[in-house]
Amino acid sequence: xxxxxxxxxxxGVSAATVSNVVNGNISKVSKANIIRINKIIRDRQYIPNSSxxxxxAKSSHxxxxxxxxxxxxxxxxxxxxxxxFGEVVSAVQERGYYLMIRxxxxxxxxxxxxxxxxxxxxxxxxxxxxxxxKIREAVKIPLVFTDSYTGTENINNVGIDDFRGGVLAAEFxxxxxxxxxxxxxxxxxxxxxxxxxxxxxxxxxxxxxxxIVMEEKHIFWADSxxxxxxxxxxxxxASGKSGISGxxxxxxxxxxxxxxVLSKQxxxxxxxxxxxxxxxxxxxxxxxxPLSTIRQDVAGKARIAVDLLFRQIEKKNIPPENIMTELSLxxxxxxxxxxx
Amino acid sequence: xxxxxxxxxxxGVSAATVSNVVNGNISKVSKANIIRINKIIRDRQYIPNSSxxxxxAKSSHxxxxxxxxxxxxxxxxxxxxxxxFGEVVSAVQERGYYLMIRxxxxxxxxxxxxxxxxxxxxxxxxxxxxxxxKIREAVKIPLVFTDSYTGTENINNVGIDDFRGGVLAAEFxxxxxxxxxxxxxxxxxxxxxxxxxxxxxxxxxxxxxxxIVMEEKHIFWADSxxxxxxxxxxxxxASGKSGISGxxxxxxxxxxxxxxVLSKQxxxxxxxxxxxxxxxxxxxxxxxxPLSTIRQDVAGKARIAVDLLFRQIEKKNIPPENIMTELSLxxxxxxxxxxx
DNA sequence: CTGAAAGCGCTAACAC
DNA sequence: GTGTTAGCGCTTTCAG
Numbered sequence: 268x269x270x271x272x273x274x275x276x277x278x279g280v281s282a283a284t285v286s287n288v289v290n291g292n293i294s295k296v297s298k299a300n301i302i303r304i305n306k307i308i309r310d311r312q313y314i315p316n317s318s319x320x321x322x323x324a325k326s327s328h329x330x331x332x333x334x335x336x337x338x339x340x341x342x343x344x345x346x347x348x349x350x351x352f353g354e355v356v357s358a359v360q361e362r363g364y365y366l367m368i369r370x371x372x373x374x375x376x377x378x379x380x381x382x383x384x385x386x387x388x389x390x391x392x393x394x395x396x397x398x399x400x401k402i403r404e405a406v407k408i409p410l411v412f413t414d415s416y417t418g419t420e421n422i423n424n425v426g427i428d429d430f431r432g433g434v435l436a437a438e439f440x441x442x443x444x445x446x447x448x449x450x451x452x453x454x455x456x457x458x459x460x461x462x463x464x465x466x467x468x469x470x471x472x473x474x475x476x477x478x479i480v481m482e483e484k485h486i487f488w489a490d491s492x493x494x495x496x497x498x499x500x501x502x503x504x505a506s507g508k509s510g511i512s513g514x515x516x517x518x519x520x521x522x523x524x525x526x527x528v529l530s531k532q533x534x535x536x537x538x539x540x541x542x543x544x545x546x547x548x549x550x551x552x553x554x555x556x557p558l559s560t561i562r563q564d565v566a567g568k569a570r571i572a573v574d575l576l577f578r579q580i581e582k583k584n585i586p587p588e589n590i591m592t593e594l595s596l597x598x599x600x601x602x603x604x605x606x607x
Numbered sequence: 608x609x610x611x612x613x614x615x616x617x618x619g620v621s622a623a624t625v626s627n628v629v630n631g632n633i634s635k636v637s638k639a640n641i642i643r644i645n646k647i648i649r650d651r652q653y654i655p656n657s658s659x660x661x662x663x664a665k666s667s668h669x670x671x672x673x674x675x676x677x678x679x680x681x682x683x684x685x686x687x688x689x690x691x692f693g694e695v696v697s698a699v700q701e702r703g704y705y706l707m708i709r710x711x712x713x714x715x716x717x718x719x720x721x722x723x724x725x726x727x728x729x730x731x732x733x734x735x736x737x738x739x740x741k742i743r744e745a746v747k748i749p750l751v752f753t754d755s756y757t758g759t760e761n762i763n764n765v766g767i768d769d770f771r772g773g774v775l776a777a778e779f780x781x782x783x784x785x786x787x788x789x790x791x792x793x794x795x796x797x798x799x800x801x802x803x804x805x806x807x808x809x810x811x812x813x814x815x816x817x818x819i820v821m822e823e824k825h826i827f828w829a830d831s832x833x834x835x836x837x838x839x840x841x842x843x844x845a846s847g848k849s850g851i852s853g854x855x856x857x858x859x860x861x862x863x864x865x866x867x868v869l870s871k872q873x874x875x876x877x878x879x880x881x882x883x884x885x886x887x888x889x890x891x892x893x894x895x896x897p898l899s900t901i902r903q904d905v906a907g908k909a910r911i912a913v914d915l916l917f918r919q920i921e922k923k924n925i926p927p928e929n930i931m932t933e934l935s936l937x938x939x940x941x942x943x944x945x946x947x
Numbered sequence: 948c949t950g951a952a953a954g955c956g957c958t959a960a961c962a963c
Numbered sequence: 964g965t966g967t968t969a970g971c972g973c974t975t976t977c978a979g
Contacts, residue, residue, distance in 0.1 A: 270971095270972055270973085271972065271973060271974095272972075272973090280949075280950085281949065281950040281951075282950085282951095282972090282973075282974090283949070283950060283951085283974080283975080284948085284949060284950075286973065286974060286975085287948095287949095287974095289973095290974085294948095295948065295949085296948070296949085297948060297949090300948085300949090314718075314719055314722045314723050315723060315972085315973075316662070316723065316725065316971085316972050316973070317658075317723045317724050317725075318657075318658040318659075318661040318662045318667065318724070318725060318971085318972080318973090319658075319662050319955090319971070319972035319973040319974090320972080320973055320974075321658035321955090321973090322656070322658045322659050322662055322954095322955045322956065322957090322971090322972080322973070322974090323954080323955050323972075323973045323974040323975080324955085324973075324974055324975085325955075325974095327658065329707075332708075339697060340697075341690065341693040341694050341696075341697060341906065342693060342696075343683065343689045343690065343692060343693025343696065344689065344690050344693050344694075344889075346686065346689070349683045349684065349686070349689030349693070350681065350683065350684050352683060352708075353681040353682060353683025353684050353689070354681050354684075356681075356682075356683065356708050356709075356710055357679065357680075357681060357710060360709070360710060365707055365709070365720070365724070366707065366708050366709075367669075367705055367706065367707050367708075368672075368692075368696050368706050368707075368708050369696075369700070369705070369706075370696055370697060370700060378654075379654055380705070382654045383654050383655060383656065383657045384657050384658070384705070385656065385657070385658060523890070523893050526893065527892065527893055549684075550863070550890045550893075550894070552867065553863050553866065553867055553890075553894045553895055554890070554893045554894055554895065555893055555894065555895060555897075557895075566681065608956095610955095610956055610957085611956060611957060611958095612956075612957090620965075620966085621965065621966045621967075622956090622957075622958090622966090623958080623959080623965070623966065623967080624964080624965060624966080626957065626958060626959090627958095627964095627965095629957095630958085634964095635964065635965085636964065636965085637964060637965090640964085640965090655956085655957075656955085656956050656957070658955085658956080658957090659955070659956035659957040659958090659971090660956080660957060660958075661957095661971090662955090662956080662957075662958090662970095662971045662972065662973090663956080663957045663958040663959080663970080663971050664957075664958055664959085664971085665958095665971075
């Protein structure tokens with residue numbers, strides 16, 4: 268293994284000089300030396316040791332990508348998470364940094380990984396309020412959260428107006444003549460304000476404006492995307508007794524799973540029941556009955572998150588921001604037109 | 608920041624002793640000290656510095672997850688890759704290691720990241736022969752490749768029998784009465800033996816056994832999954848002039864994209880054209896017309912890859928293995944029954 | 948512009 | 964069992 272010292276020896280200069288050319292501090296080194304040292308570096312295939320660098324310079328060039336959720340779960344199987352972090356990988360690499368991916372179950376784990384690796388910054392998915400506050404206090408590096416609703420104003424966040432997403436869905440159902448509506452959401456980790464509750468609230472309040480009260484028993488929760496966990500909702504819906512004609516589902520994958528289960532029980536979409544999803548995943552356009560859904564720009568969110576992060580890594584004292592990205596309703600075939 | 612030394616000072620012992628308890632070398636420390644030191648560690652919230660550890664111990668506990676492909680592309684957007692590495696993250700964490708994710712475009716980049724971080728092992732996706740040989744020579748840590756066809760016997764690989772996958776597809780088409788068949792594959796990075804060419808060869812040879820020669824011009828290549836790049840194939844297929852009644856597509860996402868494009872041009876599945884995909888992605892069952900496909904166990908491959916990796920990390924001189932995982936044909940609705 | 952020297956936080960012989 | 968002593972490979976003052 269060839270080290271800085273080896274290069275220095277071969278070039279007949281000190282380690283400090285080599286270090287300077289490696290790090291581009293060219294103002295401190297003579298032109299002749301720069302050229303000579305660079306040549307030796309190339310010839311000898313010198314690769315700086317990142318651990319040594321981190322230790323000495325107190326900056327690792329590592330960015331952590333943290334996914335909060337029940338442990339043991341393959342969180343990248345969720346297309347939203349995969350696209351988001353897939354884009355983060357690109358954005359981080361473009362800046363010469365490295366991405367460490369981490370599934371995390373507890374606050375302690377977050378702090379541990381961030382600190383032990385001397386991470387320069389982190390991007391989160393799936394965090395809720397109290398969580399954020401504790402992390403914020405424990406580590407003082409740049410942090411960007413996504414889709415978080417927390418009291419703390421003092422954090423970076425990139426998200427969407429989930430409440431409005433709910434409103435869009437409700438209005439669309441209303442326009443299409445539906446009045447007996449229901450909601451299906453992925454049950455949140457903690458019972459705090461979050462994307463799902465916001466979407467529900469937006470949905471509910473838009474209905475209320477038209478004097479429609481959504482019944483409590485028409486609000487369903489799934490604690491997994493897997494079809495098995497949808498049995499209860501499915502039973503109610505399939506029986507037809509609920510009278511629900513339209514269901515707003517908090518995520519496309521959930522909606523797709525539900526469709527699968529219900530189709531097997533003979534339910535027809537959108538004739539027996541209409542659906543609106545959320546996210547506009549790439550597949551949403553290609554499923555059995557193409558899904559009407561609330562579209563969000565996942566890759567865009569990822570890019571913005573990383574931009575925010577590096578803005579703070581590069582300059583100190585940039586005030587935290589809460590950025591909202593675009594939202595729109597995409598109409599496809601999963602909502603039936605009813606006569607009013 | 609609290610360091611090993613701080614703990615040692617507070618406990619009135621040497622750094623070596625603290626290091627021993629941190630690393631679980633309990634045989635070298637008295638019971639009383641272990642308890643006392645552990646308490647201090649907890650109270651002071653001591654978190655070992657991984658860089659220092661790596662530097663001193665020459666082992667980083669970092670595993671690299673390398674995705675080879677054209678740079679700038681969001682490679683985790685591909686559901687196969689996402690599921691695979693999503694599972695790798697879990698498997699790696701369960702063993703107390705960290706996963707660094709890396710998109711890579713060139714052989715040099717691989718060597719650079721692996722060496723600079725003193726990575727303990729790496730799992731690859733998307734590598735071809737020459738690539739592998741060069742990496743194998745440049746770094747001497749445990750490496751596991753996936754789906755690779757290379758002359759070098761001396762590597763760890765987990766894959767499937769892609770040739771047989773092609774055979775399964777051909778036989779199925781044949782059984783259903785199709786004789787005028789075509790193939791659509793994702794164009795490989797390099798023109799070497801690889802999963803796609805194997806699937807094609809298997810397909811072709813099974814047809815040949817029945818005296819059917821697949822025409823060269825019925826073999827199509829797409830260099831992206833995006834619908835725009837499918838225009839050429841789509842034009843041929845939509846015209847109906849090719850006479851192709853069944854198309855074997857090397858990946859489900861490709862098949863799904865193609866369906867989307869062709870549907871817009873009025874092609875009906877499976878009536879106008881039958882399709883068999885590959886992978887059995889979760890969505891394959893839920894698309895417009897549920898896809899018949901060759902199923903493989905992505906998560907299983909990931910688990911096996913990581914097992915292989917750690918077997919070698921833990922013990923030296925384990926001979927490399929080439930493991931093949933299961934394959935099966937899943938029949939759904941995308942293949943029409945034709946009268947012979 | 949260049950080099951000497953100290954030290955980042957931890958591990959690993961090797962004595963005691 | 965425990966402490967002493969060298970580093971691991973690099974960055975960073977600070978003289979010159």
